[in-house]
Amino acid sequence: MTATRARRPLRARRGLAAAGVLAAALVLTGCVPSFLFPQNPERTSTPVDEDVDAALAPFYGQVLSWEDCEDVEGMLCATATAPLDWDDPAAGSVDLALVRQPASGDKLGSLLVNPGGPGGSGFDFVADSIDYAVGEPLQQRYDIVGFDPRGVGRSSAIACLDAAAMDDYLYGLAENPRGTDGWIAEVEQNVGEFGAACAENSGDLLGHVDTVSAARDLDLLRAVLGDEKLNYLGYSYGTFLGATYAGLYPEKVGRLVLDGAIDPAASDFDVTSAQAQGFEQALSAYLEDCLGRDDCPFPASGGVDGALADVRALLDSVDASPLRGSDGRELGADALLTAIIYPLYSPDAWSYLDDLFTSVEQGEADFALALADAYNGRDPDGTYADNSTEAFKAINCLDYPAGSTDPAEMRAQNAELEAAAPIIGTYMGFGALACAGWPDEPTGLREEIHANGADPILVIGTTGDPATPYQWAVSLADQLDSGVLVSYDGEGHTAYNKGSDCVNGVVESYFLDGDVPGSDPNC
Template identity: 65%
Template sequence: MSARRRLLAGAGAVAASALMLTGCSAPSFLAGGTDRSEPTGETVAAELEPFYSQVLEWDRCDDVWCATATAPLDWSDPGAGEIELALVRKPASGEKLGSLLVNPGGPGGSGFEFIAESLDYATGPRLQDRFDVVGFDPRGVGRSSPVTCFDAAEMDDFLYGIVPAERGSDEWIAEVTEANREFGQACADETGELLGNVDTVSAARDLDLLRAILGDDRLNYLGYSYGTFLGATYAGLYPEKTGRLVLDGAVDPTASSQEVSVAQSVGFEDALKAYLGDCLDGDCPFSGSVDDAADEVSRLLASVERSPLRGSDGRMLGADALVMAIIYPLYSAESWPYLSEMFESVMFGEADTALAFADLYYGREPDGTYLDNSTEAFRAINCLDDTYDDDPVKMRTDAEALAAAAPIIGPYFGFGDIGCAQWPVAGDAERGAITAEGAPPIMVIGTTGDPATPYQWAEALAEQLESGFLVSYEGEGHTAYRKSNACVDDTVEDFLIDGTVPAADPKC
């Protein structure tokens, strides 16, 4: 599995509640809102005019409004078919500046659910007062035209199945390769032509379409985690239509698949050691020094690799699932006490708590169903956004480098290219710097202790963007805005509302 999978549990995935939307009713007016969005009327190519001239009809859905837009299936051939894009909107409560589109990360995270269920986590009151806050599911995701692959039972086998051969051996590679080939073929069979058109460039073109039909001359945007790559891609394509962009938890567009794997394995290992240091100061299942505790985690992973633990539902907890169970709470320091409980349970031979953590990461419900298609969308989008090489010699060399860089986590991040190398639609995108020449100032936020999108990626993106400027948050966890830091929150909101650019990095 590609190491880029670790970007999935972005701000939205961690914050999402169990609240679900009820069905939509007849349109009604809310303060500051209307049941129609009029497009800008700008001049576009004739084949795109039917899309850019859409009038969105908004229906009331609980406390928000929802609508559906159509976009070209293939932006290079707009007449080849259409897809649907699902939107949700909370109208501005005060004097409206325009729309603020929000993406929670992934790729594969649902912006619709993020805003519908976690509006106050996504945006503060000042932004809600001045903007129509708009969430959307990118192409391939959730309520938009989705990527579809396995049923729930097949997904369980794919995500939690145990490969008995030694990791990295010819037999292990062959079995993992076949499992990924079957997964990719199922996605192709169930999804059809859409599978080849869910790349980030296509999603960025969708963003421009949404901007126009919402009636905004420029795009105002708040993107978390992978959402920073989507936002930067938009700015690179449409610098003249870029408004105020905030990119929080930045991804470096130049990073290769192996560089991502190394940076993230080191990031999660650093976060794990930060947790262990905090744990050892209190009630902790480990003892001794941080290094002693880290060695114990390594032995625990090796133990379940050799002898997986059986959960009460019959599923097995192997090393890959345990790594996911460890990673999930590392996205936020507030979750560290739960990580201690999980470690203690595994030490006593109990698998259910760790499986429950891995389930949260993958969006698996207690009844065995899956909340969404985020895993499928993640794979489909990433496989088109980069190129991958499953040559065994190269993969083994890369795996050795991962294990050397991060001895605890790294051994389980290797061989990630297998999944996309078996994908039925070959990716041909070239990773490279995004400069967005001519765009107005773009805010890039980096957290010094971010395990999923390491701080150096924010530094790199801010440097690449011609008008990029860096806002640093000195702390732990993934992303920074709306994490109870007034310095970050005020800096973001002053920029989005008033266009205020700090004279220097505030180093919050």
């Protein structure tokens, strides 16, 4: 299978993962002193009484049995069961993996956390990096619950390709020039083969990993955890999951924080265009910072515009003549763009771009491949740490209505992308091909969510967020009848628990005391 990828919206990752050369600097740890935990944490969860259809009663009435996690010290693990098809509860079930850190003080309730994606593991997020996921004041008063949504990780999970085939899918190169009819045919064949593998290895689950189904799972988890209303902290894609929940169950919204918001009304192309512009703006911010240093790999004489032109020339160069890594893989423009984008999620990681651009300019591919591997969840031994790539595609292909794959229309859209983001836009184009011929028809609608009747919902937007641009938070807060915008003037993806005392104070006062800002605090 010749692997060629058209760009669908890039997954939004909450934090930088550790892989290969990044391990020492970027690994996140979840070590928590044992004295912070109650001596006798609850080992069962008593579900609340819910008025649901008889067919759903066994699911809503299940009692969770919590056991010490095998590989996570100080936390408890459990598995919940949800209907495979919420419209036909008798058609089978899926497992949902949960991890819980009990509140260390007087408990207010459970706080469910989702790190983003789609395809990100909430279980790993809480188990491996609890202090990064949630601030200590919230850990005192809430049971912090991480969960893997359906299709993801330890839950009933999507499976598609083995490691070698995934390498080919993610890093393989096209035989035809980008954008030509031959290239389009290669992409369509590649996506079709990927989808067929997912259908063969995932079965009926593949058609039931949409966000609406995951939001209904979220309501089930709320009930079996014993909470009358949902308390939820969602990052990035997790904001779309949380907003979808609010739209379905406005009367059951407790305290919801949606950080790094996605606009639920934005089309696939709208998302791609906004992300292309967002990452290009973040790249400009990095270059402006870089050019003020003596060790910057770009000449100061050309300014930011000159450095941006150099980056585009580098992308064009490896697109025409890929570089070969020491393991035999080749670095093309798609993998290089992934390597560039990954450190742009956080200014703390911008220094990796210095080494990236220096090494590629010298004809070396290994460092760029390591960065791309970290984004793609590929370990140094060639295996993949999780199924986030498969889940990302499967969920998106259900959530987004199919776009036109007419070559003329796609080329016109690609011209729009390049005009909006001249450096990277063309390398994020042809996104409609990403789900062409997918085995299951999309079920999602891109439309506004109002959640009429819901309690106040905090929506956080960062002005320099490249993955979920600030205007999406403005839009979502405006759509939600009870939305409250919290703006953070800064760079990077998401804002809570990342150094802003203002944002942290607003979020924690809301979760702990129900305090809602009377106006945007403009942190």
